[in-house]
Amino acid sequence: MKSEEFDVLIVGAGAAGMMCAIEAGKRGRRVLVVDHAAAPGEKIRISGGGRCNFTNLGTGPANFLSENPRFATSALRRYTQHDFIALMNRHGIAWHEKTLGQLFCDDSARQIIRLLTGEMRQAGAVLRLNTGVEGVAREGDGFLCRLSDGGTVRTAALVAATGGKSIPKMGATGWAYDLAAQFGVRVVPTRPALVPLTFEPGLLEQLKTLAGVSVNAVVAHGRTCFAEGLLFTHRGLSGPSILQISSYWREGDAVTVDMAPGVAVFDALKTARTENGRQAVHTALGRVIPARLAESIAMREGVAGNLADQSDKVLKRLGEAVGAWSVKPVGSEGYRTAEVTLGGVDTAALDQRTLAVKTVPGLYFIGEAVDVTGWLGGYNFQWAWSSGWCAGQAC
Structure with missing residues (x-):
């Protein structure tokens, strides 16, 4: 030896x-x-x-x-x-x-x-x-x-x-x-840290059409937030903002997502209702966020029809769904994809x-x-x- x-x-x-x-x-x-x-x-x-x-x-x-x-x-x-x-x-x-x-x-x-x-x-x-x-x-x-x-x-x-x-x-x-x-x-x-977060099957089913959609977002957990890209995946969420927040997130916690940072979505929808109330809700929302995401949010919130038919209360709810979406991941993709x-x-x-x-x-x-x-x-x-x-x- x-x-x-x-x-x-x-x-x-x-x-x-x-x-x-x-x-x-x-x-x-x-x-x-x-x-x-x-x-x-x-x-x-x-x-x-x-x-x-x-x-x-x-x-x-x-x-x-x-x-x-x-x-x-x-x-x-x-x-x-x-x-x-x-x-x-x-x-x-x-x-x-x-x-x-x-x-x-x-x-x-x-x-x-x-x-x-x-x-x-x-x-x-x-x-x-x-x-x-x-x-x-x-x-x-x-x-x-x-x-x-x-x-x-x-x-x-x-x-x-x-x-x-x-x-x-x-x-x-x-x-x-x-x-x-x-x-x-x-x-x-x-x-695992700096890792994509995953959703439960029911939520994944609701969001399956969004796989591949990306937006600039502010993702927060408590007082910690990151303003970077977000990506919808077939397992949940990824992108730099999600990887960053994953180091702070723990099982059972929710994260809050603003998918139109710097935009007052409620005000934008009210203005669009005044200027062209005949357009579909998701069409107006699609001027603020990607069209597929706009369609998904309108469907998830049960809002259909023209803007002119929607009350301020409904438009405010849509604004919160875009700017303050609270979602609870069930886990992460684990060490397999974790960067650290x-x-x-x-x-x-x-x-x-x-x-x-x-x-x-x-x-x-x-x-x-x-x-x-x-x-x-x-x-x-x-x-x-x-x-x-x-x-x-x-x-």
Whole structure:
């Protein structure tokens, strides 16, 4: 059985793991990165339709969910979005801002993977793919790790960068959570986040004609709201506004949807009634929202006939159905389509500057494995860069 020694063993060759390896290697540490996947950076590769939404210009602690929302502040300040942009620029990778501060590669996400693997090689880090860690034991001040290839690695520092449970078809597992439990570190209960929401069969039947219809919307849950696109699907609702609110939504809760933000629908219908009362209700409503959606709402509200025949009370009800639709999803599409995992390794157990476990010297958790979850729009990649960089300065 082959036995090796390294200063740092990083499990997971994703965004956080590769960033950590680069920084630790620059410090002269002997670094081994292992991943059970056949290629590094698979989430990077598929992100943003293959162009990777690699950060957000507006990144700050307010864009993250956690039991301790302040935990991410130190890492985000020590390695900022502007630091990663500078790294991109040094490598000549062209990028653009799409919307709401979201930055994407002009060309391919593979450029970022090449950037990271190239920086790792330059820093002397060793990357070993198709290799997992099947067992971890404390050995003195370090760790003895048993690899899936039958070999063992002794290491002073062990970094868990294996992400969460989202997108299992790409190899996502709960390995980091199991490791945390082994060493007595609490894991905040996990759930899918940035994920489409689903409806019960009766409501789906009512809305089946709307699959594929999209609108700009404001979607709210309590005091939290997002103004972005919404898409009706054959399972329920998706689109950026829904993915965002899904991180806050819980089973049994309703969300409120304004499908014509900035439009006083009741007033618009009253004006249309005065100007042309002969037109059908859904025709007038279709001047504010997509025609198929207008027809569906009029049918659902039991309103038919001409505008002239409708009272203010009826028009007000239609306005509320458009601008304040309260709907109760029954679930989400789950980890299969979730972009990230909410919850994870309890931040109370970690040093906020280094991401090290306070009670287990040499053990680190970074990236999505930690109970720090960003909004849609590049925030989760920035957390990966920032947390990986911070651990790389210390491990």
